[in-house]
Amino acid sequence: MEKDFIIAGFGGQGVLLAGEVLANGFMLDNKNVTWYPSYGAEMRGGTVNCTVVAADEEVSAVQKSAADFIIVLNQASFDKFTSKVRKGGTIIVNSSLAKIQKLRNDINYVFAPITEIAQEKLGNIKMSNILALGIVSKVSKLISIQTLEKALDNVIPPNKKNLIPKNIEALKLGYEYDLLAV
Amino acid sequence: MALETITEKKVLIKGNYAIANAAVMAGCQCYFGYPITPQSEIGEFMSGKMQELGRGYVSAESELAAINMVIGACSTGVKAMTSSSSCAVALMQEGLSYACTDELPVVLISVMRGGPGLGNIYPSQGDYNQTLKGGGNGDYKMIVLAPSNVQECFDLTYKAFYLAHKYKNPTVLLADGFLGQMMEPVEMKEYPYPEIDNSAWCLTGAKGRDGRVIRSYGPLAEDRCEFLENLFGKYKQIEENEVEWEEHNTEDADILLVSFGSTSRNVRTAAKICAEKGLKVGTLRPITLFPFPNKRLAELAQKVKKIITVEVNMGQMVNDVKLAVNGKVPVELIHKGVGTPPSPEEIVSQIEELV
Numbered sequence: 001m002e003k004d005f006i007i008a009g010f011g012g013q014g015v016l017l018a019g020e021v022l023a024n025g026f027m028l029d030n031k032n033v034t035w036y037p038s039y040g041a042e043m044r045g046g047t048v049n050c051t052v053v054a055a056d057e058e059v060s061a062v063q064k065s066a067a068d069f070i071i072v073l074n075q076a077s078f079d080k081f082t083s084k085v086r087k088g089g090t091i092i093v094n095s096s097l098a099k100i101q102k103l104r105n106d107i108n109y110v111f112a113p114i115t116e117i118a119q120e121k122l123g124n125i126k127m128s129n130i131l132a133l134g135i136v137s138k139v140s141k142l143i144s145i146q147t148l149e150k151a152l153d154n155v156i157p158p159n160k161k162n163l164i165p166k167n168i169e170a171l172k173l174g175y176e177y178d179l180l181a182v
Numbered sequence: 183m184a185l186e187t188i189t190e191k192k193v194l195i196k197g198n199y200a201i202a203n204a205a206v207m208a209g210c211q212c213y214f215g216y217p218i219t220p221q222s223e224i225g226e227f228m229s230g231k232m233q234e235l236g237r238g239y240v241s242a243e244s245e246l247a248a249i250n251m252v253i254g255a256c257s258t259g260v261k262a263m264t265s266s267s268s269c270a271v272a273l274m275q276e277g278l279s280y281a282c283t284d285e286l287p288v289v290l291i292s293v294m295r296g297g298p299g300l301g302n303i304y305p306s307q308g309d310y311n312q313t314l315k316g317g318g319n320g321d322y323k324m325i326v327l328a329p330s331n332v333q334e335c336f337d338l339t340y341k342a343f344y345l346a347h348k349y350k351n352p353t354v355l356l357a358d359g360f361l362g363q364m365m366e367p368v369e370m371k372e373y374p375y376p377e378i379d380n381s382a383w384c385l386t387g388a389k390g391r392d393g394r395v396i397r398s399y400g401p402l403a404e405d406r407c408e409f410l411e412n413l414f415g416k417y418k419q420i421e422e423n424e425v426e427w428e429e430h431n432t433e434d435a436d437i438l439l440v441s442f443g444s445t446s447r448n449v450r451t452a453a454k455i456c457a458e459k460g461l462k463v464g465t466l467r468p469i470t471l472f473p474f475p476n477k478r479l480a481e482l483a484q485k486v487k488k489i490i491t492v493e494v495n496m497g498q499m500v501n502d503v504k505l506a507v508n509g510k511v512p513v514e515l516i517h518k519g520v521g522t523p524p525s526p527e528e529i530v531s532q533i534e535e536l537v
Contacts (some may be wrong), residue, residue: 020365025196027367035194035365038306039220060451062364062444154194166364 001056003142004064007079008038008049009073009094014129017155019050019072022133024151025143026054034062047076054142069140071132073114074098082107092135094128096137104169109137112177127170134174145171192367197335197357198223200368201291204339205263207233207372210289213240216270219303220359221293224265238262249288255287255353256457257396259384261343265291267359268309272317273296275491277320283398285413287346287353287380290324291339294358296520305359306418306520307443310498312352314471318330321410325353325416325424328442328469332366338469344375350383355486358494360444360522368516396501410437421473428467431457435464437537440481440503441492442468445523449492459530461537471499476506483507490515490536495524 009015010087019035031054036050044108046084051067053059060148066086072078078091078098085091096115098164117125132150137145152167200225205213213228224396225241232239238255242248248264249408255262266274281288294309297304313326325345327338339355346353377429385394400406430450432438437456446467456463460496466482483489489511491500497515504513516532518524524532 020194023365035193036360037363039359039363043274057446058450060454061448061523061526063525064361084519128250166286 002060003054003069005052005054005136006049006066006067006070006081006084006088007052007073007129008047008071009129010076011045012125013048013073015048015052015073015114018129018133019052021130021135021148021155022143023054023149024148024154025050026052028147028150028154029143031055032059034058034059036062045078047074049081051079058154069136071136072098073128073132090139091141092132094132100122110135110179112136112179113175117173117177121173122166122170124166127166130167130176132169134171135177135179136174137171138175138177138179145175184348185428187468188202190371193461194364194365195332195368196223196365197329197332198293198363199227199353200332200336201265201339201357201362202227202231203370204336205291205343206235208340209261209377210237210263211260212239212252212255212345213264214248214262215247215264215266215292216242216248216486218267218270219341220295220305220362221265222272223269223292223321223362224291226265234439245273246277249281251385252288252290253281253284253286254476256281256288257284259380259386261287261289261347263289263291263343267293268295268297268306268312271309271312274438276319278324278410279316279320279322280398282318282322282324283320283413284396285350286396287343287350287515289346290352290354291340292354292356293332293362294381302520304360304521305361305444306495307358307445307493307498308495308520309356309441310493313356314502320432321414323351323472325349325420326356327350327353327362327472328356328471330443330446330467332361332364334469335361336368340373340375344378345424345490347380349416350419350440351416356443356521358444378396384445393527407511411492417469423475425473425475426469427478428469430465432464432466432482432485433449433463434462435482435485436462436487437464437533438486438489439463439465439492440467440489440499440534442471442499445492445494448526451526452533455526455530456533459528463533468499472500474506475536479503479506480508480510483510486511488512488514488537490514490516492524494518494531495521
């Protein structure tokens with residue numbers, strides 16, 4: 001088994017951190033895993049993404065041209081990454097910041113107003129990234145939110161441990177979000 | 183994430199942080215450096231950790247200063263290092279030539295980026311020649327280790343300190359921006375090598391003994407000949423003792439793929455795809471670039487029909503492979519100028535074109 005994930009959004013949405021949590025989760029599940037950021041001469045406010053590859057055997061390649069699961073947190077990323085979803089794969093779209101639109105019929109679409117849920121239920125849009133991971137857990141069935149909770153503890157530095165309960169809440173909100181609503 | 187702990191548990195960490203952690207845990211007493219992407223995390227980590235541990239950290243005014251500070255520190259016998267990248271390692275070449283002549287245990291972490299000139303910050307393997315053939319003057323060689331994943335970034339940093347002190351010779355960990363920036367689980371074990379006694383040569387003040395001099399100046403031609411013979415005798419010893427490589431499926435291979443560093447990962451995958459297509463493809467990855475696995479390549483050249491090297495540069499290691507096999511088999515090159523390694527599929531399709 002080898003599965004590829006891309007998480008994309010604009011700088012500041014916690015895209016790289018979400019990827020780090022996801023990768024840590026797969027590590028805790030004893031998978032081989034790699035995390036690689038979009039990298040180059042980037043601009044503040046520009047799009048950012050990272051690729052996470054999790055495998056039972058050796059990771060076949062760190063950078064992939066397509067992925068099984070792509071999480072896009074804004075319109076620019078939705079536009080850029082729709083074509084990179086592998087056939088039969090899934091794109092999870094933050095419909096708070098991207099239009100609900102299905103341009104392909106060979107992939108699965110999951111739309112959720114991630115930013116709005118984070119604002120309304122948690123009072124903090126900064127939790128959008130972790131909330132999205134809750135949805136990833138539910139949709140992919142490849143990683144549990146219990147594992148992601150442990151992964152959060154790995155990633156969040158000692159001086160910010162007080163933020164863990166709120167993040168766990170975000171994970172659960174994402175996981176429990178009714179995907180049939182759209 | 184940037185912690186320094188000895189743990190059986192794996193931690194997910196960037197290659198740069200793995201290198202920095204290993205250096206601290208190997209007992210590196212002094213870090214001197216000047217920041218440059220894609221290795222800046224090393225200096226950033228060291229700037230905090232070294233002070234916390236009461237060790238030396240200097241943010242040097244230039245790369246030239248940094249390498250000379252390392253030379254100074256190493257002459258007192260302590261473990262000392264610098265880290266840099268491509269166009270900035272270019273500025274250190276004079277110091278590296280001096281350090282080889284002074285026979286000092288300098289450790290250099292070289293995290294390659296795109297060149298030539300200022301180039302860009304994308305990964306590359308374009309400094310194979312810079313590191314192996316030297317930009318400094320005269321006859322000298324550095325020990326060069328090439329990791330292909332983040333665990334090896336950690337393990338080979340340990341080894342770099344050990345070999346540098348064992349042979350009193352500058353040793354380079356040749357990584358690239360790809361390895362520096364990616365995260366993988368790493369097991370951080372204790373420094374496994376014995377400590378080397380430097381007391382016979384290091385400069386610690388001449389109290390109670392005769393004074394010592396470490397210098398690269400050799401004014402008499404005859405003395406210099408003898409010195410160089412001895413120096414190259416040491417290199418020969420290194421070649422006999424320290425060659426390290428990894429190979430897979432070479433026993434009945436028709437085609438041998440040779441690659442180093444991060445590129446080797448995709449090459450291995452490409453070889454597996456080839457096997458599914460019925461091609462007999464083996465892989466060889468030098469872990470030490472000096473000493474280079476010349477003998478093994480020469481042996482394999484007797485068996486295989488073709489050797490193909492895969493590199494992210496315009497073709498540098500390919501020349502050393504050609505020297506090793508000495509015309510026994512054709513040696514071809516698959517390459518990409520700069521950037522992340524070619525994908526396994528790209529490599530496979532190019533192999534199919536060449537075969």
